[in-house]
Amino acid sequence: NAGVTQTPKFQVLKTGQSMTLQCAQDMNHEYMSWYRQDPGMGLRLIHYSVGAGITDQGEVPNGYNVSRSTTEDFPLRLLSAAPSQTSVYFCASRDLGAGYGYTFGSGTRLTVV
Amino acid sequence: GENVEQHPSTLSVQEGDSAVIKCTYSDSASNYFPWYKQELGKRPQLIIDIRSNVGEKKDQRIAVTLNKTAKHFSLHITETQPEDSAVYFCAASINTDKLIFGTGTRLQVFP
Numbered sequence: 001n002a003g004v005t006q007t008p009k010f011q012v013l014k015t016g017q018s019m020t021l022q023c024a025q026d027m028n029h030e031y032m033s034w035y036r037q038d039p040g041m042g043l044r045l046i047h048y049s050v051g052a053g054i055t056d057q058g059e060v061p062n063g064y065n066v067s068r069s070t071t072e073d074f075p076l077r078l079l080s081a082a083p084s085q086t087s088v089y090f091c092a093s094r095d096l097g098a099g100y101g102y103t104f105g106s107g108t109r110l111t112v113v
Numbered sequence: 114g115e116n117v118e119q120h121p122s123t124l125s126v127q128e129g130d131s132a133v134i135k136c137t138y139s140d141s142a143s144n145y146f147p148w149y150k151q152e153l154g155k156r157p158q159l160i161i162d163i164r165s166n167v168g169e170k171k172d173q174r175i176a177v178t179l180n181k182t183a184k185h186f187s188l189h190i191t192e193t194q195p196e197d198s199a200v201y202f203c204a205a206s207i208n209t210d211k212l213i214f215g216t217g218t219r220l221q222v223f224p
Contacts, residue, residue: 101147101159
């Protein structure tokens with residue numbers, strides 16, 4: 001049981017490049033979400049999903065796309081990276097039916113130059 | 114949407130003293146209020162949570178109180194230890210969907 005796995009751990013992109021941050025969980029959690037963490041800003045919700053085929057926007061969705069084709073995976077796509085997207089990205093999941101605690105991944109540190 | 118404000122942004126205490134972190138929320142429908150601890154370079158970890166049908170919850174040296182009328186909740190850490198040094202985040206949500214976080218409090222406990 002690996003919990004929530006994020007890849008890569010570190011990434012440097014040039015402005016305008018695209019990439020996908022991967023998130024996978026092996027706990028059969030229905031709910032998955034992406035946050036970005038910036039100094040002094042706390043954790044801000046980007047997108048979330050309550051199950052396969054269902055996604056919705058959070059507080060700061062612009063510039064990011066998500067899809068949820070399986071229960072296990074919830075990738076976050078940056079279509080055209082901008083320096084403002086330099087941040088630490090966390091994926092989190094929880095079981096809809098069993099308590100409310102979120103399990104976080106270890107994070108991806110993204111730098112856009 | 115929900116907005117969570119957290120104070121103070123930094124807090125320094127002497128080992129053995131108590132620490133209190135306060136949060137306010139805007140959406141009266143919010144009914145779930147967790148607290149997370151994040152050590153440097155690590156992921157956030159849930160330390161305690163409270164639901165709106167409870168006014169106070171304790172777990173050893175940690176307690177959380179909730180005032181639904183005033184829409185604020187607080188984290189209390191007693192007998193602080195150096196290993197309590199970390200960033201603490203409060204959060205609020207309706208039925209745990211769309212968990213919205215405060216901006217964090219950096220707690221430093223000096224020996």
